[in-house]
Amino acid sequence: MHQMVALVISRLLVGLWVVMSWGCQSSDSASPAPVQIEATDNTRQVKQVAITLDDGPIMRFFSHPTQWHRTLVIDSLTNALARYQAPTTLFAIGGLVQGEEPAAQEGAALLRYWMEKGIPIANHTMSHTNFNELSLGQGIDEITEANEVLKPFAQEYNQTLKYFRFPFLAEGQTFEKKDAWNKMIVSLGLTNARVTMSNRDWDFDKRYMDAELAEEWELRYEIGQEYMAHMRETMAFWDSLAVDLTGRNIKHVLLLHANRINRDYLGQILFELSGQGYEFISLEEAYTDPIYSEPDEWFSENGTSFLEHIKQTRLKNAPPPAEADSSGGDDSQGEEP
Numbered sequence: 001m002h003q004m005v006a007l008v009i010s011r012l013l014v015g016l017w018v019v020m021s022w023g024c025q026s027s028d029s030a031s032p033a034p035v036q037i038e039a040t041d042n043t044r045q046v047k048q049v050a051i052t053l054d055d056g057p058i059m060r061f062f063s064h065p066t067q068w069h070r071t072l073v074i075d076s077l078t079n080a081l082a083r084y085q086a087p088t089t090l091f092a093i094g095g096l097v098q099g100e101e102p103a104a105q106e107g108a109a110l111l112r113y114w115m116e117k118g119i120p121i122a123n124h125t126m127s128h129t130n131f132n133e134l135s136l137g138q139g140i141d142e143i144t145e146a147n148e149v150l151k152p153f154a155q156e157y158n159q160t161l162k163y164f165r166f167p168f169l170a171e172g173q174t175f176e177k178k179d180a181w182n183k184m185i186v187s188l189g190l191t192n193a194r195v196t197m198s199n200r201d202w203d204f205d206k207r208y209m210d211a212e213l214a215e216e217w218e219l220r221y222e223i224g225q226e227y228m229a230h231m232r233e234t235m236a237f238w239d240s241l242a243v244d245l246t247g248r249n250i251k252h253v254l255l256l257h258a259n260r261i262n263r264d265y266l267g268q269i270l271f272e273l274s275g276q277g278y279e280f281i282s283l284e285e286a287y288t289d290p291i292y293s294e295p296d297e298w299f300s301e302n303g304t305s306f307l308e309h310i311k312q313t314r315l316k317n318a319p320p321p322a323e324a325d326s327s328g329g330d331d332s333q334g335e336e337p
């Protein structure tokens with residue numbers, strides 16, 4: 001409540017200063033300059049979002065007919081990011097870039113292709129298995145082995161691995177596993193790369209792929225339009241929840257995948273975000289927001305935004321409502337709604 005009052009007062013003061021300074025400039029330029037009231041970080045109205053791409057080097061690798069098609073995905077995504085000067089982080093799957101087989105060799109070449117374009121990589125496990133299905137030891141292996149595989153790539157390009165993201169945003173179904181995995185992540189010098197804007201781009205991508213491979217262009221177009229409507233709706237929803245939870249604009253992290261549908265629509269997504277006033281920031285900058293330090297004591301079967309985790313944790317820990325005066329009441333009279 002205090003936060004809200006402070007927010008309203010700060011906004012009024014900022015508004016007052018704008019009116020005052022306009023008045024001074026137009027009527028009397030010799031007047032002393034008005035005292036500037038700096039908006040604190042809590043009241044800043046700038047919208048910010050960090051873009052992240054999962055399942056590098058590219059999602060559904062084998063569905064792309066040729067190496068040219070696979071490279072096109074990376075070119076299109078990085079061109080769109082460059083156009084909007086949007087920093088991004090690529091979460092790569094270790095198993096796709098390790099080994100002597102031709103596919104792994106090409107995977108490694110594609111990962112280097114991203115890095116040559118200046119994109120930092122991060123750890124997205126070895127096999128991309130859902131951690132809800134893994135034993136504690138298997139999960140630890142997934143995290144550490146991927147780090148060993150990806151570290152030489154990072155060093156080759158003077159990068160440091162900084163982030164880890166759970167596949168499907170699933171962190172196991174027990175506190176014991178979740179704590180152990182998160183401790184392992186921290187011990188490797190990594191940050192659990194939480195997401196505030198989640199969505200179902202991977203689901204649309206599957207249908208988009210099927211339409212494309214079947215050369216059903218009208219259907220592919222329709223799926224693209226549905227996808228954009230879905231993205232508009234989900235991004236607005238999570239932003240609204242963030243404001244509900246914090247009373248301010250937070251530094252968002254948007255989860256997307258390095259896939260076919262974003263090959264064709266990332267530019268439009270960035271255009272629309274930019275039109276809504278969003279600034280594009282790095283993941284490092286996003287995680288300076290205190291929202292990411294909020295306790296998370298909630299599990300979800302299907303991965304979702306960290307904002308939902310915060311909301312459910314707060315609801316779980318909220319004190320029960322004060323009991324109504326029950327001295328004269330008779331509970332047996334009450335009816336279930």
Ligand SMILES: [Zn+2]
Binds near residue numbers: 124167168
């Ligand atoms: Zn993934």
